[in-house]
Amino acid sequence: xxxAKLNKPQDYLPYFMLLLALFLFRVASQLLxxxxxxxxxxxxxxxxxxxxxxxxxxxxxxFIVFLFSKIVYKIYxxxxxxxxxxxxxxxxxxxxYFVVMLFRLIGGLTLLQDIKWFxxxxxxxxxxxLASFIILFGYVHLSIxxxxxxxx
Numbered sequence: 001x002x003x004a005k006l007n008k009p010q011d012y013l014p015y016f017m018l019l020l021a022l023f024l025f026r027v028a029s030q031l032l033x034x035x036x037x038x039x040x041x042x043x044x045x046x047x048x049x050x051x052x053x054x055x056x057x058x059x060x061x062x063f064i065v066f067l068f069s070k071i072v073y074k075i076y077x078x079x080x081x082x083x084x085x086x087x088x089x090x091x092x093x094x095x096x097y098f099v100v101m102l103f104r105l106i107g108g109l110t111l112l113q114d115i116k117w118f119x120x121x122x123x124x125x126x127x128x129x130l131a132s133f134i135i136l137f138g139y140v141h142l143s144i145x146x147x148x149x150x151x152x
Contacts, residue, residue, distance in 0.1 A: 009080045012140050016072050019133040023068065026126040027061045042122060049120035068133060075140070082145035090138025098131035 030047035032038055034054060048054060074080050101124050108118035 008078075009075045009082070009140055009144060010078065012136065013072070013075055015136055016068075016075060016133065019129055019136070020065075020068050020072055022129045023061075023126060023133075024065060026122075026129070027058070027065060031058065046120070046122050049117065049123045051117070064130065071137060080140065080144070082141045084142055084145040087138045087140070087142025087145060090134050090141060092138075094131050094134030094136075094138055098128060098135065101127035101131060 026047070029041050030044065033041055033044035033047060037044065048057070052060070104118055105121055105124035105128070107115075108121060108124065112118040
């Protein structure tokens with residue numbers, strides 16, 4: 001668990017930055033492979049589970065990058081207004097998302113290799129990154145709203 005001495009939103013900034021950087025790496029890597037097929041990255045097909053057309057996927061990914069960047073900026077500039085209800089909701093949604101994607105990852109590496117959706121470990125891993133961001137944001141809302149007498 002996170003260090004109990006973290007008691008303001010900015011204390012969590014390095015964790016948010018790491019998760020955002022990992023997701024940015026994913027988006028950029030897939031985009032590079034789509035256009036250039038670089039030999040030092042896994043092939044494009046490894047990044048794409050073929051669930052959505054790539055044009056739609058990149059738009060959604062860029063929206064997520066924008067939204068998460070906005071959250072990081074709000075945390076950095078101390079403009080987060082912690083709310084316990086939002087915290088509980090984000091933790092519940094993020095945990096459900098994390099469990100489903102962890103099942104997808106483990107299932108695809110073991111018993112469910114014959115079902116196409118389960119056979120893409122790279123997208124599954126990065127879904128875990130997104131779920132972790134959501135859980136962490138919920139945790140910040142919850143812990144800060146409980147621990148502060150005035151919300152920043």
